[in-house]
Amino acid sequence: MKKKGVVLFSGGIDSTTVMAIAKKERFEIYALTFDYGQRHSVEIEKAKKIAHDLGCKEHLFISLALDTIGGSALVCRDIPVPKDKKTRKEADRIPVTYVPARNTIFLSYALAWAEVLNAEDIFIGVNSIDYSGYPDCRTEYIEAFERMAALATKAGVEGKVHFKINVPLINLSKAEIIKKGVELGVDYALSHSCYDPLPDGKACGRCDSCRIRRKGFQEAGVEDPTQYG
Amino acid sequence: MKKKGVVLFSGGIDSTTVMAIAKKERFEIYALTFDYGQRHSVEIEKAKKIAHDLGCKEHLFISLALDTIGGSALVCRDIPVPKDKKTRKEADRIPVTYVPARNTIFLSYALAWAEVLNAEDIFIGVNSIDYSGYPDCRTEYIEAFERMAALATKAGVEGKVHFKINVPLINLSKAEIIKKGVELGVDYALSHSCYDPLPDGKACGRCDSCRIRRKGFQEAGVEDPTQYG
Numbered sequence: 459m460k461k462k463g464v465v466l467f468s469g470g471i472d473s474t475t476v477m478a479i480a481k482k483e484r485f486e487i488y489a490l491t492f493d494y495g496q497r498h499s500v501e502i503e504k505a506k507k508i509a510h511d512l513g514c515k516e517h518l519f520i521s522l523a524l525d526t527i528g529g530s531a532l533v534c535r536d537i538p539v540p541k542d543k544k545t546r547k548e549a550d551r552i553p554v555t556y557v558p559a560r561n562t563i564f565l566s567y568a569l570a571w572a573e574v575l576n577a578e579d580i581f582i583g584v585n586s587i588d589y590s591g592y593p594d595c596r597t598e599y600i601e602a603f604e605r606m607a608a609l610a611t612k613a614g615v616e617g618k619v620h621f622k623i624n625v626p627l628i629n630l631s632k633a634e635i636i637k638k639g640v641e642l643g644v645d646y647a648l649s650h651s652c653y654d655p656l657p658d659g660k661a662c663g664r665c666d667s668c669r670i671r672r673k674g675f676q677e678a679g680v681e682d683p684t685q686y687g
Numbered sequence: 688m689k690k691k692g693v694v695l696f697s698g699g700i701d702s703t704t705v706m707a708i709a710k711k712e713r714f715e716i717y718a719l720t721f722d723y724g725q726r727h728s729v730e731i732e733k734a735k736k737i738a739h740d741l742g743c744k745e746h747l748f749i750s751l752a753l754d755t756i757g758g759s760a761l762v763c764r765d766i767p768v769p770k771d772k773k774t775r776k777e778a779d780r781i782p783v784t785y786v787p788a789r790n791t792i793f794l795s796y797a798l799a800w801a802e803v804l805n806a807e808d809i810f811i812g813v814n815s816i817d818y819s820g821y822p823d824c825r826t827e828y829i830e831a832f833e834r835m836a837a838l839a840t841k842a843g844v845e846g847k848v849h850f851k852i853n854v855p856l857i858n859l860s861k862a863e864i865i866k867k868g869v870e871l872g873v874d875y876a877l878s879h880s881c882y883d884p885l886p887d888g889k890a891c892g893r894c895d896s897c898r899i900r901r902k903g904f905q906e907a908g909v910e911d912p913t914q915y916g
Contacts, residue, residue, distance in 0.1 A: 558798070558799040558800075558803050558840065558841070559795055559796075559798040559799035559802060559839055559840055560799075561839070562795040562798060562799075562835070562836070563792070563795040563796060563799060566788055566792040566795045567788075567792060569787070569788040569791060570787040570788035570789075570791075570792060571787075573787040574787050592841075593838065593839060593840060593841055593843070594838075594839045594840070596838070598838050599835070599838040602831070602834050602835035602837075602838050602839075603835050603839075605834070606791070606831035606832050606835045607788075607791075608831075609823075609825070609828040609831050610791045610822060610823045610828055610831075610832075611787065611822060611823070612822055615822040
């Protein structure tokens with residue numbers, strides 16, 4: 459019997475590659491996608507198609523009320539998404555697109571679902587190289603979450619399940635992630651990265667996420683299938 | 688200026704007492720209440736009244752999709768809520784009313800809100816004495832969450848904020864909690880505990896939560912204001 463894996467899946471390059479890796483490792487995939495009031499809800503439709511194409515067993519969509527809590531340009535329309543960052547100082551700072559405690563909330567839901575499914579493995583596409591500077595994308599954070607998860611759950615405490623947060627991209631650059639995905643047959647044409655897409659759904663090409671994506675394809679020597687506006 | 692505190696608040700005895708304690712300690716209170724598809728939504732209305740009476744500054748309600756994830760008698764109507772537990776074995780086991788990773792999801796949202804508010808303190812009414820046997824009500828779990836929180840957030844990583852999960856009830860019995868609340872002037876008539884209230888809103892008197900509540904009032908020597916069906 460295949461092992462079950464809960465894959466946090468936004469439909470971007472990273473989580474699409476993670477799903478392909480989980481598939482390659484012969485996991486039965488349970489995809490978990492959040493709509494957290496973010497402006498790029500076009501992601502959702504494309505995410506459905508990708509997950510279906512990768513043969514995932516179940517795909518759960520959860521609406522989060524992070525827009526109620528606010529505090530990020532991704533969920534709060536009165537903070538502009540930064541474009542065309544120039545200065546070193548701007549590039550070093552944790553950006554305003556950081557969503558407070560986002561990965562913690564995502565992983566908590568994944569943990570709940572994993573416990574219900576009796577799955578040990580959770581997959582998340584964080585990486586600490588081309589990662590925009592978010593604190594909840596680092597190894598020490600993931601390890602702390604894992605330790606907490608072991609104490610948080612009935613299945614963990616009863617010793618039935620040893621939850622593992624799989625982070626197969628943690629040490630890869632965006633270019634390496636793309637190369638890996640291409641190797642696994644991923645079609646990135648459907649994947650979506652832009653924080654602030656144009657009304658026609660095309661990527662803005664100028665936000666952090668578009669810039670990292672573009673550079674990744676260039677460095678990987680892979681043609682970028684993205685339609686930029 | 689008062690310190691801000693995010694209080695996880697269900698409107699039950701424990702979280703009501705915690706809110707009174709936070710008030711006594713001169714925190715400006717930001718109450719966070721979840722509706723997680725649980726059958727006892729009558730809690731919500733009473734919770735509003737209690738929080739208002741205790742002078743909380745803001746009260747945020749968040750709908751969670753835990754009923755989609757399932758796995759608990761509290762969110763999933765096809766698992767019956769256990770009544771009148773008799774055997775020792777039944778009493779020792781982690782009950783089916785355990786909601787997978789519930790406190791982890793609750794604390795994750797509290798952490799997100801605390802970061803946005805620039806608050807250091809989160810309050811949660813867990814206790815490890817009369818606690819129904821849930822793993823996420825123990826000190827070692829809370830400490831692991833705190834360590835994870837320090838690594839999860841922009842404010843934590845930048846050293847601006849040291850998040851603290853306050854668990855003022857952790858070592859108190861239900862009777863001691865009730866005595867403490869009465870001392871602080873809490874009116875428990877509005878607080879709600881029943882997992883499975885009758886159609887008229889009265890408590891069932893037979894689920895774990897009702898039994899623990901009843902026993903608590905008896906042992907505290909305080910008159911139980913609950914209307915049992």
